[in-house]
Amino acid sequence: MNLKGSTEFISKNLVDEILRTGGNRSKSQLRLIYNFMVKKTVEEYTEFVKNEYGTGGKGFEIDGAKYAVWFDDLGLRIATGDTAKDASMIANVFLPWKDVSNRVHELLLQGEYAPQTVLDTARQNALQEHAQTLACMEHDLAAGVAETVFQDIEVFRGGFPEVIDRLVGLLDNTDFLLDLNERLSALGKAYAEDKDLMRFHLYKPDKVAALFQQFVKTYQNYSARDGFHWNENKKIIITEDEINMYFTQGSGFSNSQQTICTFFLNHGNKKERAEFLKNHYGIGGRCPAISGTDDSYERHDGKGIFLERGSRCGNLCAKVHMDWNRAADRIAQLINERKYLMSEDLAKMPSEEQSRYNSYSADVLNSNSKNVQISLFDL
DSSP: OOEEETTEEEOHHHHHHHHTTOOSSTTHHHHHHHHHHBOOOHHHHHHHHHHHHOSEEEEEEETTEEEEEEEOSSEEEEEESSOSSSOTTSOEEEEEHHHHHHHHHHHHHTTOSSOHHHHTTHHHHHHHHHHHHHHHHHHHBOTTHHHHHOSOGGGGOSOTTHHHHHHHHHHTSHHHHHHHHHHHHHHHHHHHHOGGGBSSOSSOHHHHHHHHHHHTSOBOOOOOOTTOOOOOOEEEEOOHHHHHHHHHTOSSSTTHHHHHHHHHHHOOOHHHHHHHHHHHHOSEEESSOSTTOTTEEEEEETTEEEEEEOOTTSOOOEEEEEOHHHHHHHHHHHHHTTOSSOHHHHTTSOHHHHHHHHHOOOOOOSTTOOOOEEOGGGO
16 A cells, blocks of 8 residues: 655655665675675575665655655654655654565565566676785785785786786685685684784674675575566755754764854854855865765865765766855754754763753744554555
8 A cells, every 4th residue: 555645646666766775885786785795694685785774875866756664773754855754744664674684585585676687697706806805805805914814916916906816716616605604714723812913803703704704605596576667767866964964974084073062052153154064064075975875075165065866777866065154054953953963972971061952942843743653564
């Protein structure tokens, strides 16, 4: 059935279309596909899907209607309009991660998750990403450790992409992979006892060993239904939730959020706030910038903040420009609603300012509005 909220509808087909876009990281769809190519428990499937999405949002304009998506520890929400976190008076669908995982798996089995050309690249992408992980971990080992762990360290010699291409070929060999897993398992156990085996700890051997234990499992390929294709008529939008998330991360300077919040608590003049933000942010930018999206960008200068988000589906990018007055208004709203600071950030502020922040009152918007939500399986 369809859910009606205001004048918009969220159908099961629309939910499926949004699920097909995957998470926000590059090649997310390929990782999700490969997750279900390997036999796992329902709990393992679900945990992978939850971690792949992480926390963030995205937005689409489909057939002239806007839809916002938000995902976090609880699950995934789809709503009409440009916000899914505060979806009062808007039709919305909430899916726990188990439902998301089950539905993606169903679509794959039905041949309706991705075109065949995409399905066929999932294994190769997995080989590439595992090869990159292995090469990076080997590079971060302490002096002399690689020679002890690996039978032949020459496979790691050379530059990128030469090393990656070489490892991809080796990882596709079952005998090599089985031997490698034994070596990684031993390294993982040794690392648990001696952290000095690594110069850096981004690629922890115990985690890498567990990753490759999954990779050695047999896998099945999926086939797309004849005639299946993606809906290409999806325009990307930057949602209000994503803009709010961007502002709650501050300017990038240490303790930026606390600095900004303190100024706003002590200065109520809008012009002063805008001028402060312009000087505090200065000139710069970063990538990724929006909801952990790889193809998102941010820059700021005297004219304000510019946000851009591209698309892995070939659509035109979405752009948002906020001058410093609008930026000041947005931050003031987040402070008023006590949504600007995370609890750990608030704890770093003086107790007097913590009290002022917590007592800051917000305007109540649509407090009598009813928020309707349904499960995917009610659709």
